Amino acid sequence: MKILVTGGTGYIGSHTVVELFNEGYEVIIVDDLSNSDLKILDQIEKITGKKPEFVKLDLCEEKEVIAFAQQHKDITGIIHFAAFKAVGESVQHPLKYYRNNFYSLINILTAFNSHIKLVFSSSCTVYGQPDVLPVTEDAPVKKAESPYGNTKQVAEEILRENCAINAELKVVVLRYFNPVGAHHSALIGELPNGVPQNLVPFITQSAIGKRAAITVYGNDYNTPDGSAIRDYIHVVDLAKAHVSAIKRLEENVGSNYEVFNIGTGKGSSVLEIINAFEQSTGEKLNYTIGKRRDGDVEQTFGDVKSANDVLGWKATLDIQEMMNSAWNWEKYLKDHPF
C-alpha cells in the first residue's frame, strides 16, 4: 500500500506521513517546497526510522503531474494536502489561490484518471458561523469569507460532482477544525511563514520572545468570557484521522463520497487557551485585548459523532498535550533553527 501525500513536507502532511509509517504504509511525498523545508524528511526519518520517497513537483504543471502518475503506478491512495492556506493573503491575491488550489486538484484527478482513493483536506471554514452548534456535516455551507475558504468549498464540489459520475473515484473529505500542537518528539511541527495568523503559534512565539504581546481579537463576543471559541484539535490526532480515512477507503464500504468533521467536539475560548498554555507550561504570557478581526466567526465547534462512529476515529489528546507539544516544538526550533 503506497500512499501519495501531496504537501507532505508541510505541517499536517508531515505528521500524517509519520502516522502512515507507524501503520505500515509506504509513502511518497510530492511538494514544491514553496512553504516547507526538505529538512522535514530527515526529521521524519529520526522519528520513524524511515525516510519517505520524495519528488519535488509543482502540481499546477499538468504534464509533469501526468508524467509523475505514469511513473508511479504503485500508488494506491492519495492524501491531498498541497494548497495555499493563508486567509489574509488569499484576499490580496485571489488568482494565486484559485490557480494553485484548483489546478493542483484538477491535475491530480486528470493524471490519476479519476480512478483513485483520495482523502481531501478541507476545513470547518466552509460552515462560516454555524446556525446550530456543534455543527454537523450536513449543516449548510455558507458563503465563503475569503478566496481561500472558497477554494475549499468549490474543491469539495469538484470532488462530489466527479464522484457522482465516476464510481471508481472514492473520496473522503475531512473538514478540520483548528489543528494545533506538534509531534511529541518535538522533531516536527508547524513552521509559520512570517507573523503567525493563528493563535497557538503566536502564543509560543510570544512566549519564547520572537513576538511582542498577544492580541486577543475581541472580548465582546456572545460567549462566556467574551473571546472567540474554536475547536482545537491536536495535529497528531488529526494525522491519525487521515490514516483512518485511508482505511475507510480501502474497506470500500459506504458511498464513494463522504465528509467528516475532524475535531474534538469541544470548544475552547481564546482566553481559555492562553490560560491552558500558562498552566501546562508554567510560562507567563502577556496579552492585550484588541478589536474583532474581519472574517472571524464568533464560535464554532464540530459534531464529531460521524467521525467516531463511521470513521472509527476519535481525538484522544487534550488541550494540555496540545500546549505542551507546541511549546516543546518552539523550544526545539530555538536550538535547531530550520
Next chain:
Amino acid sequence: MERKRILITGAAGFLGSHLCDRFIKEDFHVIAMDNLITGDLQNISHLFKLENFEFYNHDVSKFVYVPGQLDYILHFASPASPIDYLKIPIQTLKVGSLGTHNLLGLARNKNARMLIASTSEVYGDPSVNPQPEEYWGNVNPVGPRGVYDEAKRFQEAITMAYHTFHGLETRIVRIFNTYGPRMRLNDGRVLPAFIGQALRGEDLTVFGDGSQTRSFCYVDDLIEGIYRLLFSDYAQPVNIGNPDEITIKQFGEEIIKLTGTNQKLVLKDLPVDDPKQRRPDITKARALLNWEPKVNRAEGLKITYDYFRSLPKEALTNTEHKDFKIYNK
C-alpha cells in the same frame, strides 16, 4: 517470464504512439518519453491505465536517465514536418545529434539494442529513382530542410560509429512518407493538408505543377517493418516505405474522389529544396525482413480519412499546432 523493457522516445508523436501500441500488444514494458514540443499526450493517453506503461516528460537533448534495466531503445523523437522544424531548427538539430548521442550512451550503459528513426530525407533531392540504401544522397546542408536532413545524417553516422567502435547493437530504419491516424491535420504535409482542405470545403493546394511524385506508406505497414528490423541482425540502413508512386496531382484527384467533394486543385509555387521525387527501393527489406507493404492506398486513405473526420471541429480549423515562442529566446 519478465517483460522486456523498451524505451521509446518521441512516444507521444505520430509514429512513436503507434510503436507504443505495438510493443504493448507484444507484452513489453514500454517506457514512453516525449517533451511534448510537437507530440500530443492524446495519442497515448489510452495507455496510461496499463501497468506496463510509463511516461516521462523529458527532452532527450539533455542527459537521459531511466531507472532499471533496458533491453531496447527506439529513438523517434524529432520534429518531423517541415513547418515544425523550420520554426525550431536548433531543437531539431539537437535532438538528432545530442539526443542520439545521449541515447547511444544510455544504450551502452544498459547493454540495450538501439534502433534509430532515419528518413528518406537523407537522400535529399535524389538524382536516382527509386532510392536504394547505397545511394548517398543529394542534400543542401545550408538549405531550409538542412536542419532536419543533416541531423538525421549525423544521427546515422554516430550510430554507425557506436556500432563499429563500441560494438553496440544498432539498427537504422530509413522511413519514407508515412500516413495514418494521429497525423496532425496541420503538420504541413500534403496528405493531411489535402484531407483538411477537403473537409473544410476548400480547394486543394498543389505546390508546383503537381508532377512531383511521392509514395505513401500506411502506418501499420511501417510499424511492422520496424518491428521486424529491430529483431533482425542487420545493422546497415534499411528503407521502409511503399514504392507505389503517384504524382501530387493524381493524389489530389484521389482525395477529391474519396471525400466525394467537388473542389478543384489550385497550383502554387514550389517551396525551396522540395524534392521532386521520392520512392523507396525496398529490395533489402523484402530480402532481409521478408517485409513488404500490405495496405493499399485506397484502404489506408479510407481509414485515415475516417480518423480525421472523427476529430472535433476545432482541429479542422487549427492552423497553429504549438506555440514555439519559448524556444525563440
